[in-house]
Amino acid sequence: MTTRPVRIGVQIQPQHADYQTIRRAAAEAEDLGVDILFNWDHFYPLYGDPEGQHFECWTMLAAWAEQTSRAEIGALVTCNSYRNPELLADMARTVDHISDGRLLLGIGSGWFEKDYDEYGYEFGTAGGRLDDLAEALPRIESRLAKLNPAPTRHIPVLIGGGGEKKTLRLVAQHADIWHSFGDAATVERKLGVLRRHCADVGRDPAEIEISVGAVGTPAENGRTLLDLGVTLFTVETGGPAYDFTELRQWIAWRDEING
Template sequence: MTAIVRPVRVGLQLQPQHADYKAIRRTASDAEEYGADVVFNWDHFYPLYGEPEGKHFECWTMLGAWAESTSRAQIGALVTCNSYRNPELLADMARTVDHISEGRLILGIGSGWFEKDYDEYGYEFGTAGRRLDDLAEALPRIESRLAKLNPAPTRKIPVLIGGGGEKKTLRLVARHADIWHSFGDADTLERKLAILHQHCADVGRDPAEIEISVGVRGNPEKAGPRLRELGASLFTVGVGGPDYDLAELRDWIAWRDSLNG
């Protein structure tokens, strides 16, 4: 195994719900100014909590706008729902945002899970297994289309896969991901990392090539060290509207800076 020591990075998942777009744009800019390494949104059509019919904005048109309104932080979706866009189209969208942002896009993707989005927008929800099979079919198509586009992406666009399914999702991570995002706690991360390493062995890949990303909350001095010991290097705080409080993000940025020196 190749030893790869990654510096700690901090991200913000800026959830585009219950807020006017001006507040979302301002918060993305504030997060970048405070020092966030990545600003994510998410790929839903309705709020996930609070008023279910509350204000909400679409993911990828927003990423195109962020590519112009930010200048340093990486941007991406945590995560894009594979079901909502043809894989070739998604690859072209990603390439375009990559160019607009001058190489700052992370292509986050997952199999999808929020049934209301599917029902209201006319997508077939099906089963979790079928959606994962669709993702497995889509990822090589995305990779193939990215290789054909003219102009090509500015660089190899990093692919982030979110999810912790042990038989299918983590196998896809081993084959395709540059970043794996885990939604669990430290104990869950430790167990699933062992499974991911086995999938990597099965496909002949060094697991050290995959950056470990985790969603976090609370005091970084308490939550951060064990996650870091397990190999996590990207720590992402989530925040929802209408009033985006970035105090927790700033705490994690301060913790990052104390470690990175």
């Protein structure tokens, strides 16, 4: 069990929609009371027409920083391969200031090969991309400490992924939030692995917020995951019409749980 409050995120996937629709969706989600507005860091749609409409992640986050006033914002997740670590740190610091301290730095090693091929990045191997992420995270932390002006706060780092040897060790070393997918049994097993990595690096696992992709309704699996220590649940929705039916259910459940 955890003493953290339950939080609800929504990933507004920037695909198959014009930007005016995305802007309205972000405003509606904040009005509904969502805790975190996420997009994602890709260059092409992940489903539907592979050449369909799509928008870039970080320029959108800067726009959301101006448009919104209460919800935290972030990428679920930034692909480490697409930007120099020092540049990414500066971008994050800038959006942090634009948003008055509401940015989360979500990051992962990357996986969508079409993005790499079309934009000229070396795809390499999954292990190599994780090694690159391991090198980038200390560089990001170092640059954030040097920037003038400094970030408005410690920018929370969310690491996405479930790899038990490399990814979860990086979570233990660097993350404030760990995001994954899977049923309760999968989450429980990986939490055990994460706790062992935390013990190895001298980290209290209670410092790390546990996040999952919300599947279905909270009545189906919310309580089970909450009992495991999950407190951040994120609903996904894609264009051209963003459907917040499930999001409303999760927000209502959050309010009931948090009292």
